[in-house]
Amino acid sequence: MELRSNFERGSSRWATRRAQWRALGLSDEDMEKPKIAVVNSSSDLAICYSHLDQVARWAKEAIRAAGGVGFEVRTTAPSDFIHSAGGRGGYILASRDLMVNDIEAAVEGALLDGMLCLASCDKTAPAHLMAAGRLDIPTVVVPCGYQPCGTFRGEHCDIEDVFLAAGHVAQGRLGIDELTEMSEQAVRGPGVCAGMGTANSMHIVCEALGMALPGTTPVAANSPKMWQAVEDAGYRVVEMVREGLKPRDVLTPAAFANAVMVVLAISGSINCVKHLQAVAAEAESDVDVCRLFERYADEVPPLSAVRPNGPHSIEQFEAAGGAAAVLKQLEPLLHRETVTITGRTLGETLAGVAVAEPDVIRPLGDPMGRQPTVVVVRGSLAPATGIVKLAVAEKRRLSFEGTAVVYESPEDALAGLRNGEVREGHVLVLRGQGPKGSPGMGMASRPVFALDGAGLTGKVAVVTDGQLSGLVNKGIVVGEVSPEAADGGPLALVENGDRIAIDVAARTVDLVVPEEVLAERRAGSVRAQDGTRGWLALYRSAVRPLQEGAVLRAR
Template identity: 65%
Template sequence: MSAGPGGPAAPQLRSNLQVGSSRWAVRRAQWRALGISDEDMTKPKIAIVNSSSDLAICFSHLDGIVGPLKEAIRAAGGLPFEVRTAAPSDFITSAGRDGRYILPSRDLIVNDVEVAVEGAQLDGMVALASCDKTAPAHLMAAARLDIPTIVVGCGYQPSGQYRGEHVDIEEVFLAAGSVAAGRMSLETLCGMSDNAIRGPGVCAGLGTANTMHMACEALGMSLTGTTPVLANGPAMWDGVRRAGARIVELVTEGLRPREVMTEAAFRNAVTVMLATSASVNSVKHLQAVAHEAACPVDVPGLFAELADRVPLLCAVRPNGPAFIEDLERAGGTRAVMARLRDLLDLDVPTVDGGTLGDVLRDATVADEEVVRPVERPFGTRPTIVMVRGSLAPGGAVVKRPVDDRGARRFEGTALCYSSRDEALAGLARGEVTPGAVLVVRGLGVVGGPGMALGSAVVFALEGAGLGDSVAVVTDGQMSGLVNVGTVVGEVTPEAALGGPLALVEDGDRIVIDVDRRTVDLEVHDDVLATRRERLGTPDPGPDHGWLSAYRRLVSTVPEGAVLTTPAPGRPPTPEERTP
């Protein structure tokens, strides 16, 4: 096959269509009009997946990365094409529908990428990962399409100072609860907001964004030594240039994501998550990636299995005193993995080429107080705890702070609310008192739909001085920055699917035992059976738009909350209820 009469021989790439065919001819006409030569059309065609937006500072620098990345790809013998997708921000896109668009945006990005890259039959991808949902979405898309891919973590934002003290977005989020409780002035909150973010990038802490950037490297899907990095810092630009050169080699070598993201790789990634006290959202995101990779691994099961085996080597904010900058200076994900050598499978391949053992061979740790030796960890008690019990027979997740602040066993009486705003209003009315267990339900992937954020409730409790004396149980999700109090999140089955959470009434006794990894509703089965009989079918909400489509197709959280065939037990749609 050649580019045309007398043209050069083309490499065997799926993007090189049959010369003379109608698809080849119309595509050639389009690309020639863009100034692409016949010779370039035969080169490996690389998608630059750019989840960019002017709506949030997380994404504001991504457009500037595309040009240098294109140059690196061209210099390596490839032909780059920028592909744009949705760009959700937890702090911006969460304003509508109580944050219900956030998790579904992950799967929207996956399908965006599939349409553009698979539709055009491009040969490889470099994905520019930024805010929380972009990195898991890029991994999911890579796994689904199974074409050579490198995920580039595009860095964290520099934080600032206010009145001589460090301030970042986490502290602003937490401080808003104090304002609502009358314990901080609006002027102080505005001053903190004015100084919390001093440049582009994701939240400055080990929230979900930096967690998932590190997970990409731990899985072998990002070049080693590239996470976490300061946005627009030297390490980020070095990673961009390396990715541009390496992706063309990957296409030539034919190393595919499903060869990298194996069961052993997921075990490695979970080990790193536990060792760093990562975001609880990594559990469902890694399970979603495993689903797209057709990898038969139970990620929540791995977290439960490895919890007591993996020492806690890092205590990065919001989990401890260190800053994300400290972790980067100490050697980042590569340094953590070097410490964990004896607990990792070093034979897994990575996008660097060779094995994980190869890329860790010369790894060093620059600060032993930031990334501690296995023999001297911050703790041996897990900070990501999978719990089960009569209130969560399908499982739930608890995030514990590194210093283990808060009750490891909490017994209290239920106070039930059906939305985040209802709970916040109840708190404002003085309904919430010490010893209460706030049950905030109807926030799950189906009931939301889209899994609403319960973080505002947790921070409002903290702001009101009730963070240690009131627990929260919800089928919603938490921000990766939430690390206060006793919070049981992502309870399954969710209330909208008839889970026990739907049967709880005010005054019921709830016992949360983190050490035993249980969460139980102490109500007799006969009473629950009577309540279930009078439990009606929940209102599914509007039957149009993206969230409606998501509700119809989303799987359960333990399955990764991915789009699939309708799950058994799902409430019927209006059409299905119509005779």
């Protein structure tokens, strides 16, 4: 078999590689085999990655048994709850793209033949898909599972409950002792957040796109099913090298349409929108993901309601059949001709799938709700896009008009709330949090949760160019407004007292200010520099707008 990792015997490249790899214990026979990168984001900083070293060893054994050689490749390992502390929260999204480039440098630099990517926390799965699309070498993404959760005073308690409860403490509606007790119970082992947040949503997206093995998402971390998936993936990636099956054979426009339908059906994280667009950009697939969400919004109802979107747990969702069952229920709408990493079409894969619990993953004719849960909005305040996340069977008010109170950071917004500046009828505007402004995209959820703690959910709306929690949003919240303020978007022109009108049903968000007034403000605006240095400064200089996936491109 001709492999790109092999070089002519006697050449300097062959000789120096042989010297290096023989010293690592490889035989001359090994050096002729498919060489697979086992991409591992292990880290002691976050529980979501704490099991991956063992997973990597298991994967390498499977690759060897299949006739290949596995090389473990380490990357950065961002965790929202850990790495959002510094850089105004900007290291989170920026780490996604750092990971992509990290993978490229290791895998493309060494000219390895394939990748087996161990996905865990929020940014790893999209980064692995982006790297696969960019490098276009045989790749299998292996979602490595969700964490077990605990209980607090007889009720389910997970990490997002702790995050939300902290907003109540800030407003004096919950005691620090209760929050402390919750934080001790919320996480009981390794893996990603247990609700239908960004991590589980993106793990499911990997399967919907055809880049993870069928029937492997979601999965409990360290369960027998997860270990079997790792072993199967090790065998399959070696086969893919021999077959020449590559990511761009899988990541077609039709595959992205299927993934969008699945996100709508599971009421997935709003962060899937930018991540899917980023994957499409790296795979050079001509797809406008926001337009796909708009196209399918009224066609694909929510078929499941996993916490916090509804009553079911991720364990119940997995037992009902997981991603495969959702795809089965969506089968009449899907592009069944798309090819998956198995080499078979999606239609062939779904032929033997059954839905174990149709009350948990409903058929199209009997959905959990009728309105879309990921809603793209546009208007004079968001000329490109904004995104609203709704719960399944949403009952809250879907329109709001009020006066703006403007803040430049989450800390300022929290202080304003404590000082009584934010009152019923206001629209809290939090700007400067986008990919350029933060830079790296700051987390805007803390003020949203604090509003809930203050009893102002539904009485105050929020508009921000920042990133929101993939799990929980309260009230009417328009996130990821684009163009962002730092890129000259209208959000930069909003002043205290301006009228803002939001109509989620009509999918609009507008700044009700005469154009001549905005023109005067635009002429007098000056963009401040904040002295950011290092990686975030490089990120700011290269990042593209959200509607392009916030990917990095040299100017």
